[in-house]
Amino acid sequence: TQLLEQSPQFLSIQEGENLTVYCNSSSVFSSLQWYRQEPGEGPVLLVTVVTGGEVKKLKRLTFQFGDARKDSSLHITAAQTGDTGLYLCAGASSGGNEKLTFGTGTRLTIIP
Amino acid sequence: DADVTQTPRNRITKTGKRIMLECSQTKGHDRMYWYRQDPGLGLQLIYYSFDVKDINKGEISDGYSVSRQAQAKFSLSLESAIPNQTALYFCATSDAGAGSYNEQFFGPGTRLTVL
Numbered sequence: 650t651q652l653l654e655q656s657p658q659f660l661s662i663q664e665g666e667n668l669t670v671y672c673n674s675s676s677v678f679s680s681l682q683w684y685r686q687e688p689g690e691g692p693v694l695l696v697t698v699v700t701g702g703e704v705k706k707l708k709r710l711t712f713q714f715g716d717a718r719k720d721s722s723l724h725i726t727a728a729q730t731g732d733t734g735l736y737l738c739a740g741a742s743s744g745g746n747e748k749l750t751f752g753t754g755t756r757l758t759i760i761p
Numbered sequence: 762d763a764d765v766t767q768t769p770r771n772r773i774t775k776t777g778k779r780i781m782l783e784c785s786q787t788k789g790h791d792r793m794y795w796y797r798q799d800p801g802l803g804l805q806l807i808y809y810s811f812d813v814k815d816i817n818k819g820e821i822s823d824g825y826s827v828s829r830q831a832q833a834k835f836s837l838s839l840e841s842a843i844p845n846q847t848a849l850y851f852c853a854t855s856d857a858g859a860g861s862y863n864e865q866f867f868g869p870g871t872r873l874t875v876l
Contacts, residue, residue, distance in 0.1 A: 658801065680862040691765075691851050691867025692804070699862065737803060741863050748819070749863060751796075751804040 652676075653740055653752035661758040665727055670736055670755045672721045678740035681714055681721045682749070686735040728759045764788045765868035767852050773874045780839040782871050784852030791857050793835040794865065795819075795827060798849040807850075810835055811857065842875045849873075 653674045662668055672681070680699045684692035696705050698714035698721060705712045709732075711724040721738055738752040765786045774780055784793065791812050796804040806819030808827040816827060824846060826838045839846055849872055853865040 653803075655803075682862070682864060684865075689869070691853070691870050692865075693867070694864050697862045697864055739804075739865075748806060748809065749865065753801060753803045 655752040672738035767868040790854035794853040
């Protein structure tokens with residue numbers, strides 16, 4: 650069974666600060682996705698990374714896929730209250746993209 | 762209108778009752794999924810379907826069953842609900858087309874409480 654561990658599980662920081670969330674596994678993934686979930690809603694896709702070492706930027710959010718495609722990070726610059734939510738990583742297994750393995754989630758709270 | 766809808770949004774039921782959760786989508790995707798979310802456990806896959814004639818068990822299928830009535834409809838049933846099935850349930854769809862990485866589009870969720 651493939652497992653994705655996210656750290657930290659909870660993070661509470663002041664508005665304007667920077668933060669990094671990690672997603673780690675011992676398994677190799679063919680691609681990795683990041684989702685954000687707000688209370689009362691389903692997760693919404695933020696980005697997909699495919700190539701080892703790939704870096705993608707989405708405004709103040711920077712996503713990186715590890716060189717070995719076993720881990721990923723999400724860095725937020727100058728956090729805003731609108732960044733508050735549950736961040737989930739999800740990996741697609743090599744050899745087929747039929748299912749995703751979801752991480753345990755990082756609950757982020759940005760304090761005004 | 763939402764692309765993936767779930768009904769009901771909230772349900773409280775008693776132990777032993779049969780419950781059906783319904784999911785409809787207008788995205789035209791062939792693939793549909795049912796997930797369960799518990800605090801601190803992320804999303805766990807219950808069942809998934811790649812087309813109307815295809816049903817597959819996920820990680821935690823015991824105690825659940827599904828029906829794919831049409832491309833756009835995928836329902837989840839709890840034959841005899843028990844309290845540890847209290848959770849948030851999400852339906853999702855994905856596109857199987859070329860260039861797709863199985864990105865998932867989620868419904869708003871159903872909060873189920875089993876007393």
